[in-house]
Amino acid sequence: xxxxxxxNLTGYVPLxxxxxxLVMFFVVPFGSMILISFYKNLGGxxxxxxxxxxxxxxxxxxxxxxxxxxxxxxxxxxxxISIVIAFPFSxxxxxxxxxxxxxxxxxMLSILSLSESIIxxxxxxxxxxxxxxxxxxxxxxxxxxxxxxxxxxxxxxxGVVYTAIPYAVLVLYPILSRVDPHIEEAAxxxxxxxxxxxxxxxxxxxxxxxxxxxxxxxxxxxxTYLMPQILGRPQHWTLSVxxxxxxxxxxxxxxxxxxxxxxxxxxxxxxxxVVLFGRKENAS
Amino acid sequence: xxxxxxxxxxxSVLALLMSAPLLVVLGVSVNERKSLTxxxxxxxxxxxxxxxxxxxxxxxxxxxxxxxFLSAALAVAIAFPLAWFNWRYRIGWVKGILAIGLMxxxxxxxxxxxxxxxxxxxxxxxxxxxxxVISHGIFLVSLPLVSLSLGFGxxxxxxxxxxxxxxxxxxxxxxxxxxxxxxxxxxxxFAFAFVVSLNxxxxxxxxxxxxxxxxxxxxxxxxxxGYTPVMASASVFFVALTVIIFSLVARxxxxxxxxxAHSK
Numbered sequence: 001x002x003x004x005x006x007x008n009l010t011g012y013v014p015l016x017x018x019x020x021x022l023v024m025f026f027v028v029p030f031g032s033m034i035l036i037s038f039y040k041n042l043g044g045x046x047x048x049x050x051x052x053x054x055x056x057x058x059x060x061x062x063x064x065x066x067x068x069x070x071x072x073x074x075x076x077x078x079x080x081i082s083i084v085i086a087f088p089f090s091x092x093x094x095x096x097x098x099x100x101x102x103x104x105x106x107x108m109l110s111i112l113s114l115s116e117s118i119i120x121x122x123x124x125x126x127x128x129x130x131x132x133x134x135x136x137x138x139x140x141x142x143x144x145x146x147x148x149x150x151x152x153x154x155x156x157x158x159g160v161v162y163t164a165i166p167y168a169v170l171v172l173y174p175i176l177s178r179v180d181p182h183i184e185e186a187a188x189x190x191x192x193x194x195x196x197x198x199x200x201x202x203x204x205x206x207x208x209x210x211x212x213x214x215x216x217x218x219x220x221x222x223x224t225y226l227m228p229q230i231l232g233r234p235q236h237w238t239l240s241v242x243x244x245x246x247x248x249x250x251x252x253x254x255x256x257x258x259x260x261x262x263x264x265x266x267x268x269x270x271x272x273x274v275v276l277f278g279r280k281e282n283a284s
Numbered sequence: 285x286x287x288x289x290x291x292x293x294x295x296s297v298l299a300l301l302m303s304a305p306l307l308v309v310l311g312v313s314v315n316e317r318k319s320l321t322x323x324x325x326x327x328x329x330x331x332x333x334x335x336x337x338x339x340x341x342x343x344x345x346x347x348x349x350x351x352x353f354l355s356a357a358l359a360v361a362i363a364f365p366l367a368w369f370n371w372r373y374r375i376g377w378v379k380g381i382l383a384i385g386l387m388x389x390x391x392x393x394x395x396x397x398x399x400x401x402x403x404x405x406x407x408x409x410x411x412x413x414x415x416x417v418i419s420h421g422i423f424l425v426s427l428p429l430v431s432l433s434l435g436f437g438x439x440x441x442x443x444x445x446x447x448x449x450x451x452x453x454x455x456x457x458x459x460x461x462x463x464x465x466x467x468x469x470x471x472x473x474f475a476f477a478f479v480v481s482l483n484x485x486x487x488x489x490x491x492x493x494x495x496x497x498x499x500x501x502x503x504x505x506x507x508x509x510g511y512t513p514v515m516a517s518a519s520v521f522f523v524a525l526t527v528i529i530f531s532l533v534a535r536x537x538x539x540x541x542x543x544x545a546h547s548k
Contacts, residue, residue, distance in 0.1 A: 135322065
């Protein structure tokens with residue numbers, strides 16, 4: 001096909017229009033957010049256009065260290081649990097009949113797209129005293145009386161893992177579907193059991209995939225916003241919660257922007273590592 | 285134990301664990317009385333009627349649907365020409381613009397939300413209802429962008445080439461050959477953006493939360509200020525709507541392929 005350049009300027013319109021919209025409504029707001037992070041806060045949603053580093057100096061504080069521990073502690077725990085469940089699941093999924101795959105993909109996509117407020121509500125209900133699993137445990141005689149398990153750190157991790165599993169599966173599924181089935185077949189022909197094949201052939205082969213998926217779940221979990229408020233206690237609030245709290249409740253947009261810039265840098269570092277890993281994979 | 289047996293057990297356990305929270309909400313939503321109890325006491329579908337009958341709930345539902353429809357349309361309108369241009373001319377630096385389109389969905393949503401909050405405040409439009417459509421449209425542009433790039437990438441190049449040889453120009457080729465072939469990808473890109481916008485909380489809350497209440501906001505607010513069974517029926521309704529839309533996408537398109545899988 002003729003893939004030369006458009007002959008005249010009108011030919012570039014399909015490119016220029018969307019590009020202008022994206023620049024105006026994403027690049028400009030994003031840039032102005034970075035700029036605001038250097039402004040002086042006056043309170044009440046107002047700020048003065050004096051460049052200074054005060055908002056970033058506030059990042060060296062026990063408040064911020066607490067936020068970091070809450071955000072990354074949660075993200076690491078969730079990423080570890082999710083990948084232990086999602087990797088074997090995705091491996092089995094790509095090897096199952098097509099109709100099974102489609103049903104699971106619909107289910108996973110649906111859970112991934114569901115509002116955090118709905119999932120948070122569902123988990124707070126199933127962990128509640130009146131409608132929760134504890135009633136089942138009482139019925140089975142494992143518990144004396146119904147108990148409430150939410151809010152708490154366990155409830156928060158369970159809820160976020162619940163949303164992270166579909167995400168991990170949808171990252172792993174296309175990668176695992178491209179794996180050459182002959183490698184496993186060869187191992188099986190040589191008499192290796194399916195379980196052993198999984199541990200000594202599939203897992204080592206997919207080491208990079210596992211690392212990059214782990215990092216992607218980390219980024220995904222850093223974005224969780226409602227779950228810490230519904231299923232956690234204030235000490236479990238993450239960077240995402242703190243950013244919107246500073247912007248809307250404390251009306252301190254410059255400090256919210258500084259926190260957001262920090263979150264962007266961390267995210268880009270993680271994504272950059274993922275891309276590097278991907279390159280190494282392609283090169284080898 | 286064979287792989288099939290392992291698979292059956294693993295899949296059954298996971299299916300049970302992952303559907304349990306939703307099933308409990310389903311049970312709670314048919315309670316006779318206005319209480320949060322499971323197993324449900326009595327059977328009553330009136331909370332579903334309330335979802336459409338009570339003006340605050342039906343209003344929130346309508347807001348969500350309108351916002352989702354308009355912003356999904358905007359996202360597709362931005363993504364389509366961009367993906368087409370990238371496929372048609374294959375110019376290296378166009379990839380950079382595509383990357384901007386993928387950024388909002390890659391970064392934590394609170395970043396986009398804060399960016400828009402400060403942008404609409406600075407431009408003086410903060411609090412206008414339409415700002416949420418633009419905010420969601422930009423936030424979700426990645427979804428049709430990915431599905432359309434996949435769609436254009438899967439086209440057989442010899443078809444437009446043949447048409448060009450016979451004298452058809454860009455416009456004719458696009459209308460008669462390219463568009464009919466990528467239509468499933470346009471529809472699925474729209475569907476993905478629609479569903480995600482329907483369920484999105486944070487960007488909507490930080491841009492128009494003060495003036496419009498969408499259903500996810502309504503559910504969260506009810507969660508904070510007191511339980512009502514309507515939030516259970518609203519949740520069940522949204523879960524059903526989401527599953528139906530993705531099932532339709534799977535019915536009329538190749539879902540594994542749309543998600544980037546290669547068939548073995």
